Amino acid sequence: SQTIHQWPATLVQPVGSPLSLECTVEGTSNPNLYWYRQAAGRGLQLLFYSVGIGQISSEVPQNLSASRPQDRQFILSSKKLLLSDSGFYLCAWSVHPLEDSYEQYFGPGTRLTVT
Amino acid sequence: AQTVTQSQPEMSVQEAETVTLSCTYDTSESDYYLFWYKQPPSRQMILVIRQEAYKQQNATENRFSVNFQKAAKSFSLKISDSQLGDAAMYFCAFGEGNFNKFYFGSGTKLNVKP
Known part of the structure; x- marks a missing residue:
């Protein structure tokens, strides 16, 4: 069966420090991968998505970047964190759109607090 | 760009009763999926x-069902026999x-x- 991992689960970082959040998927190949941010009590904002290794699409101009160095690895990064980067970050994957089980599967999330 | 609107920030239901959550969306595409x-x-x-x-037929999963109105771009979720464990966003x-x-x-x- 497929599983998705995110780490760390929680993170407290000072303003101006770098960030690296990692997401890995097991049990599937060539998934679509996604990073979302969820502010407190709000919906999900799509930040980046990737349809293959090295292929990253950005949805919102921001202080963050994403990379996909391996088929099932998706990394969210920042060189210098801002207070506004605080939030709950969710990684998700989906199968190829023509498969019947098309949906998004979410990881457990990372709670980031920038102080 | 596609937009999804949920006009009810918060709702309450008595245990064992039925509740309907509303959702509307805006798209120019004819082929897509909707999820709750x-x-x-x-x-x-x-x-x-x-x-x-x-698919014109509305999806159902046990106590959960949808009312999909494609022309109206509406996709509501009905929860029947509400349980305490249904409390969530x-x-x-x-x-x-x-x-x-x-x-x-x-x-x-x-x-x-x-």
Whole structure:
């Protein structure tokens, strides 16, 4: 069966420090991968998505970047964190759109607090 | 761009009763998917139900069913026989035609009263 991992689960970082959040998927190949941010009590904002290794699409101009160095690895990064980067970050994957089980599967999330 | 609107920030229902959560969306595409996700206090996103736009029949999953009105671009979720464990944030989501992107509504917080 497929599983998705995110780490760390929680993170407290000072303003101006770098960030690296990692997401890995097991049990599937060539998934679509996604990073979302969820502010407190709000919906999900799509930040980046990737349809293959090295292929990253950005949805919102921001202080963050994403990379996909391996088929099932998706990394969210920042060189210098801002207070506004605080939030709950969710990684998700989906199968190829023509498969019947098309949906998004979410990881457990990372709670980031920038102080 | 696609938009998904959930006009009810918060709703309450008595245990064992029925509640309907509303969702509307805006798209120019004819082929897409719609979803309802549940996010309990653990914040783990859980798929509740899925509807393919090309199917006219409304999807059902046990106590959960949808009312899909394609022309009106409406996709409501009905929860029957509400249980305490149904208390959560519910998000409506749209999967676009090339199926690479999903768009989420702002969510409805459902409270279930014993």
